[in-house]
Each structure stands twice: as C-alpha cells, then as structure tokens.
Amino acid sequence: MSKIILSRRRLLGIGAVGASSLALAGCDQFDFLGEQGSQARSFLQKANDLTYRAQRLLVRQGALAPEYSESEIRQGQRPNGSTDPQSSEYLALKANDFADYRLSVTGLVEQPKSYSLAELRNMPSRTQITRHDCVEGWSCIAEWTGTPLSGVLDEVKLKPAARYLVFHCFDSMDAGLSGRVPYYESCDLIDARHPQTILAYGLNNGPLPVANGAPIRVRIERALGYKQPKYVHTIEAVDSFARFGLGKGGYWEDNGYDWYGGI
C-alpha cells in the first residue's frame, strides 16, 4: 500500500515539477497574445471597453482628479516620450519663441478658429497641481497652468455630430517599417469638457519647457500620460477617429494600448 502511494507520489511530484517548469519556461507560450488583431487578443481587449463603460458610469462627469499642495512638488516634471521635436516647422517656431505659433481648431465645428499663444494666455486660466501618471507605472506631481479647453470649444461651437476631439502634434514617433509618424491622440467630449482639461502653456510657475510639450500640451487629468499630447498644433472635432493613423485613436493606441487610458 505504502509502496503504491509512494510511487504515485513520485509520479505526481514529477508531474508537478514538469507542469511548473512548463509554466516557467513557457510564458512565451502566450506570446501570441501580443499579436494585434488576433482573435484571442481582440477578445481579451473587450475588457478595456468594459473598463471605459464602468468608469464612465462610476466616475461623475465633473469629478476632479486629486489636486495637491505646493509643498508636494518635490521635483521637476519628468519628461518622457518626445522631448525635442526636430521637424523644420517646429524648429522654426521654437527659434522665434513660438511667437508665430497658431493652434487651429477645425473639423466638426461651426466656426473654425486659430489661436496665437498670446490669445490663449489671455483667455481665462486655470492652475492646478496634479499627479501625472505614466502608463509605465511612475507618477510625478507638478503645477500646470493653461486655459480650459471647454472655453475654446464654446467659441468654435461643436456641431452635434462631433463625438471626439483629435489632437495633432508636431512631434513624430517611430513606426517601424513606415519610418516615423506624427504623434496624435483623441478623447471623448466628457474628457474634453472636464473642468481640469486645459491647454497648458505653463509648468511649475514658468513657461512650459520644450521637453514637456511647448508651446501647448493638453492636460486630461483623469487619464494616463499618453492621453496628454504635447506640441499640439491642431484640434479636430470628429465623429470617428477611424481615418487617422491605424484608426485606434492615437499613436500608442495604434501600438496596442487602450484608448480610454483611465486605468
């Protein structure tokens, strides 16, 4: 009896070791989940829609991201992604301290407009000390100053068909075989009209530095860092973002990241 049990034990022991080494050596068995567009991945990605819907239900439209006190700013805002765009258009604007910069607001709006940096600075301003959360996992607290995007939207008057805003940027990102593509992002109108969503031109009591997105960076405080495009030159109101990039709503979204970006 005990002999049988021992051999059965040994068998199970071997089985357990085999199974666990399979699991350990074999996390590459799940590498197929990295294939964008594959059925398995598309299925798992449905959870991102669920997250978006659940948070839109749970989070009151006007609920503010936590704001911090000045004493909690203990370091400079960490730059990430593009930190020094090299397009000739951007370099020319930068050489002139962005005096010739214009922010265009186009697409599904009644009155397309463009704004100089001075005009944006003269609009109502909001200053907020918030926590920037990078998708990589780190956070950094900084003070941002800018004009609420909702004020701009009130001026250009969105058409009823508008459902999203697409932000077009001066910086470009690596796109593998196709070389480089311009950074772009998008958000729904709830994020666009949120009181903390600002076109930021100031950081930590100074002008917005180039490394952090000069002259204009959009702050969407209830989302991760990649949802907060830097070097923005055009805001386009659209009913669908399918025709931009790979159609997922942003550079990082085209590279497999979730569009909502609130978690």
Add this chain to the structure above:
Amino acid sequence: MDDNRDARGPASGPLIYRQSAWTRVTHWLWALCLFFLLFSGLQIFNAHPALNIGQESGFDYSNSILSFDAIDTPEGPRGRTTILGHAFDTTGIFGLSGPADDPQFRGFPAALTIPSYQDLATGRVVHFFFAWLLVGTLLVWLIAGLINGHIRRDLAPTGEDLAGLPRDIADHARLKFHHGRRYNVLQKLSYGAVLFVLLPLMVLTGLTMSPGMDAAWPWLLDVFGGRQTARTIHFLGMTLIVLFFLVHVLMVLAAGPLNELRSMITGWYRTDPEPAPEPETTS
C-alpha cells in the same frame, strides 16, 4: 509518514460530497486568473521596475524601497537589486537576464512575464481582462456562498475552532491531517484571509493606480497612502498570494493529492475511516 496516515487512502473511509459546483468552478477560475494576473503583472512592473512610497516616484530624490537595474562594471554589465538601500548582485534573475550572447536589461526575466518579451501594452490587456474575470468570480462566489451557506458553514471559524488553533498548528507542523467534511481552522483562516482580505486588497490597490478611479474615490489614496504606496502594496500582496499558493500546493501534496484534487474536480472526498477523529481525541 507513519502507517496510520498512509492507511488513509482510497479504501479507507466513506466518500462524501464535500465541494459544491460553485466552490469548484470558482476555485479553478481563480487559479486561471491568478496565473495570468501574476505573469502579466510582472510584465507591467518591468516597465518601471521600482517600488516607491508616497504619491509620486522620486527621480530627483529617493523614496524607493526596491528597484531592479543594471550597472556597468569592469567585468561587464551586472544585474542589481536594491532593497531598502542595500544592493545585491542578481545577474541572471533580476535586472539583467537572458542568454550570455543576448543579455536583456529587464526587472523580471523573460520566463516570468507574459508575453516573454517586453510588451507593456499586451501585459495590460491580459492583466485587465483577468482582473475583471477575478472580480466577477469573487462576486459570484460571494453571493452563492452567502445564499447556500458555504461561507457561514465552512469558512467562518467557530469558537471551538479557535480554541483548537494551537493543536491544529501542531498537527499541520507534523503533516498530520484529518480528512473530514469540514475544513480545519487553519484552512478556514487562510482561505478567509485570501478571499476576504488579500484579493479585495489587490482589487482596491489596483483601482488606486487608476487616475480615473482616484477622481471618483479619492479616499482610496488616503487609505493606501498615495498612488505609489498603493502600487507597492499591490506588489507585496502579490508576493503573499504566491506564498499562499506555494503552501496551499504543499499541503495538497502532503494531505493526499489525488483525494484533494478529486474533491476539487468532482466534489467527492474520501474521509478518514470511522467517524472522523474528533480534535480532542488526538494527543
């Protein structure tokens, strides 16, 4: 192993129906979820392989309690782990791993992440899918367990259970197990701790890392001491779940793996011969 214990086997006591379908299905769903959550979680961790205390991550100052990185030495790059300011060479596992001709600078090695290569986007897709599945399973289990009495009957420790705790600890230490209908008190306490404390803690610290949820429930940040502390607690909770898993599997192996596995697959469990020995009768 003394004869008495080895004697309990297929031919010993009566078969009883011990685990309901609710328990069995939710058990294996949790196992599946935790497998993918662990390895996709380590993938996500690798995007910023450090743990900090507070709201933010210190770059111009240090508030880190653990970090993995690689450093250059005269003998070439080495993997380094820093815990509470103490540095350890962990080349091959943490900080620097992979084949000698193709070393990779990464926190956890390829064997411990899903996918095996660095891919934060996919790690997040996998993690959030199984996080939802885990939460759904927990809710189903909780409702079913409250209605069918599983939680009250099988998990809530009685006064008698708690009085017998020292003896139960001694029994476990000697790998002496009683096979009856009921869980012993250490089982009740550990399953209860995982299901009512550890897993909810993982869900809540996970939500604290969401900037959207921080707007809805700012108290999360107060409860856990900031987003980065929540991330650190999430990581420590993971290590406790892994520890629970190891002990759990060890106990299953020691208590008779075929019988234990059968009860968690079919529900049927072979009990000890005679009426299951009462706690008081063992010396």
